[in-house]
Amino acid sequence: MRITTFMIAFFLLATPIITAQNKSITIADIWKPNVNTFRTERLQALHSMANGKEYAVQNFDNNTRVASVDIYNYESGEKVRTAVSTAEIEGLDYFIAYEFSADEQKVLLSTQIKSIFRRSTLGEYYVYDLLSRKLTKVSDDLIQEPTFSPDGTKIAYGKNNNLYVFDIDRNETNQFTFDGKKNSIINGITDWVYEEEFGFVRAFDWSADGKRIAYIRFDETNVPEFSMDVYGDKLYQTQTVFKYPKAGEENAKVSLHVYSLGEALTGTNVVQTKQISFGNIDPYYIPRIAWSKDPNILSIQTLNRNQNDLVLVFYNASTNKVSQPLRDRDQAYVDVTDNLTFLEDNSFIWTSEKDGWNHIYHYNKDGSLKKQVTSGKWEVTEYYGYDAASNRIFYQSTENGSINRGIYAIDISGKNKTPLAVDAGSNNADFSADFTYFINTFSDTTTPWRYTLHNAKDGKLIKTLKDNETLKTLYNSYKVSPKEFFTLPINGEDLNGYMIKPLDFDPTKKYPLFMYQYSGPGSQSVKNSWNSSNDMWFQMLAQEGYIVVCIDPRGTGLKGRDFKKITQKELGKYEVIDQIAAAEKLGKREYIDADRIGIFGWSYGGFMASNCLFQGADTFKMAIAVAPVTSWRFYDTIYTERYMLTPQVNPGGYDRNSPLSHVEKLKGDLLLVHGSADDNVHVQNSTRLVEALVQANKQFTYFNYPDKNHGIYGGNTRYHLYTMMTNYIKEKL
The missing domain is CATH 2.130.10.10 (YVTN repeat-like/Quinoprotein amine dehydrogenase)
Incomplete structure (x- = not known):
């Protein structure tokens, strides 16, 4: 091979850079308590x-x-x-x-x-x-x-x-509800499953004039209980008991009430609390309530049990009547957001996937559509707000690529779009109250979070507030490899992926491949942003001679409704097919050892890692599954039924794709890890998998962290866990 003058110059320039990267990342740098070498400075x-x-x-x-x-x-x-x-x-x-x-x-x-x-x-x-x-x-x-x-x-x-x-x-x-009782009645605070899956805790809201409080009441009486032993350091363990509705079981019965403070203060005999009647609307779930700018109008979002029919309801407190201005339906499910925004004329902003991509819509107060504000084969990922003075809407989107995030402004008419912060990477804005300025938080794979002040009119940079340059310099003094983004054609789709190679990568050698994924519905693991703690660990593994790859399969997000919702009723089918196919295709590359491919995941990713090891027994040599779901029958109603319906309706979907159904196929090495006090993915999932593997006479390694929840952290725990996983990878891969 002929070496050109340009190549000689490149090697001369590159050599001091590589040799300067002489420090190795250690597990202690990432996870040892009170070390945190790669800590980023933030605006708190x-x-x-x-x-x-x-x-x-x-x-x-x-x-x-x-x-x-x-x-x-x-x-x-x-x-x-x-x-x-x-x-x-x-x-x-x-x-x-x-x-x-x-x-x-x-x-x-x-x-x-x-x-x-x-x-x-x-x-x-x-x-x-x-x-x-x-x-x-x-x-x-x-x-x-x-x-x-x-x-x-x-x-x-x-x-x-x-x-x-x-x-x-x-x-x-002044106390104004009196029937609250643990594991029975909750007023104004969400139950476990609402908190976890609808993402909110405060289930009450003040009216604009402060005269009323609307609140959701949860009747958990008939919801089945789940219990966890907490071992602690005493002679006898204690037990935590809480209501947890598993797929197909009974949920809390919810009702909506409005309490009038004015009547309480005047001492009148008027009933102070009214229960809202929804008429022919079925409020099986009430995932959002919010008073509008009109102190008499309360907005309510309701969902049916299948979560594919979302109804926006307006309750008029002065007339005690409800109206239904908007209905959002989907053959699969409708996402719940916090984007509903009321304008001064009580028209409102709404986001929806109804055209196949998540976009912004402007509706009249009666629910008639005024304008679809944004459109295109890309996703609105954050709605920041509406500025009445300039008549503009501010939002974040994937217009500059599905792995990137950019900030934009657009007239509410859908015209005059202005890019405000669109450098390749992840931009996230925090706007001033009057939308004059915004603080942009930017990062990419080589740039820690950088906080900069901008003019919201045109995005012009005013000042850098915090740049984390000290961390960037420190990071670059370690043996770090570039995160290479690519797409992989699999089953008719170009799947997003990234690869981290050893810094001294030699294409004539063969390397073991370690795959990381999460793969859950609407998620994204392949993104152009600053490194997480896992990314630092992957860099450490690359130092040890492993190639690390992450692939976002079908079912993940930000590539349109159809790509995301293909997994409906079949969680674990297409995602597993895609991960196995990706591993097989990567294994054909000359520099990857197809006999040494491993996979790792946590939670949904643990469900996937175990499934891939079992169903891809001839492809994967080893897997690490942390806190995995092993049957969706064991998981909660709201999350599971959103994608799977109930097990009574869709038993095959639950069982065909469960790792429990494929244990007989296991050939490789499995490390299974769970926390005994996991209130989210119960340790029941792993104990059932353990029993199935034992009965199938399959050998594996199981480690249980006493009294640790889904995050498996606290004190030295993460340091221990990642040390154990690293040693397992070195031994088995």
Whole structure:
């Protein structure tokens, strides 16, 4: 082979770069407690102030141990004042989070936060008056989801499955639901399955004038219970018991109620709480409620059990009547979002996949379509809001490629689209309250999060706020390889993928292939963004001589409705077919050892990893399955039935694609890992798989982490887990 002058010059330039990358990434760098070598600096708890000229950030000084909420000027980027400082507040040593009242004269500060499930917490809360400098404790008990009334004079919150209103000035508390009972009745706070699958905890909302509170009531009486032993360090274990509806079982019965504060305050005998009647609309699920700008109009989103018929309902509190302005249907399912936005004329913004891609629509208040605002074979991935002054909508999308995210503005008429931040990579915007500015958070595979201030009119860069250049320099001093993006033609689709090769990659050698995937409905693992902790681990494996590949199969997201929803009623069918086909196609490359292919995944990815090892027994040599679903019969109603219907209706879909149905095919090595206190994917999944493998006389390795939940973390746990997985890969692959 003839070496050109250009190639000689390239090698001369490249050599010092490669030799400079002399440090090896270790598991301790990634996962050892209190090490966190690759920690990124962030703008913590960013909040745009109402004047549109300033923003707030939560800070903590490690030297003085002072927590603060500091106010910065958008234009200059300089700090202009401190709104809250624990150094100036007697009786408050720290706080974890903050929330301003609408008039920004008070701040709600949270302390003593205790996690319940994934999103829900109990906490101790204080109101700090910025004018009087007075600190007021909301409740002597730990409470849930406190939030200001629109005028900032009251706090509504949940406690022991009931709802309360705290009057700040009077220092008085009024309880307005009384039937709350653990594992029976919940008022205003979501049950486990709503929290996990509809993604919210606060199931109550203030009306615009602060005179009413709407709330969802959950009757869990007939929902089956699930229990978990918690072993702890005592002589006897304890037991956690909670309501968990598995696929096909009974859900909580939900009803919607409106409580009138005005009637309570005047002391009249008028009924203070009314239950909303939906007429001929079936509110099997109520995944969203929100008052409109009109204090009499409450918006409600309802879903049928199959989740393919979403109805937007308006309730008029003054007439006690409901209307149905919009219905969104799909042969598979309809996604629930938080994008509903009311304009001053009570027309509204909505997002939908009804044309085959997720786009923005503008409707009249009666539900008649005014305009489809965006269109094209790409997805709107975030809706940021509408600016009445400029008549523009701001959004994030995949217009610059499905693995990238760009920020755009467009007239509500659908004209005059303006790209604001569209560099290849991931752009995410936080707009000022008046949409004058936005702070863009950008990253790609080689650039840690970079925070920059821009003019929202045209996207012009004003100032860099934080760039993580120190981390970037540190990262580049390690033996890191580029993440190479590619598409792989499989079963009629070009699947997105990335590959990480050893830094000293030699195409004449053969390398073992380690595949990572998640593969869940609508998900995306192949994306052009800064490295996660797993990415750092993959770089470490590349250092050890492995090629790491990730493929997003059919059923994943951001490539249109049909690509995503092909897996309907058959979770684990097409995704497994695609992963096996991808492994076989990659195994034909000269530099990949087809006899040494492994696969790894967590949760849905664990379901996939075990399935691929069993069904692709002649393709995969080993698999690591962490916290896997092994039968969708064991998983919750809302998630599972969205994609599979009930097992009573679709038994074949549940059983054909379950790893439990394919254990006899196992030839390779399996490492199975689960946390015993996993409230999400119950350890029942792994114990059933263990039993099936034992009865099939298949050898495997199983490791159980006592009292650890779905995330399997805490103390030294992640360090131990990733050490174990690394050793297993080195031994088996």
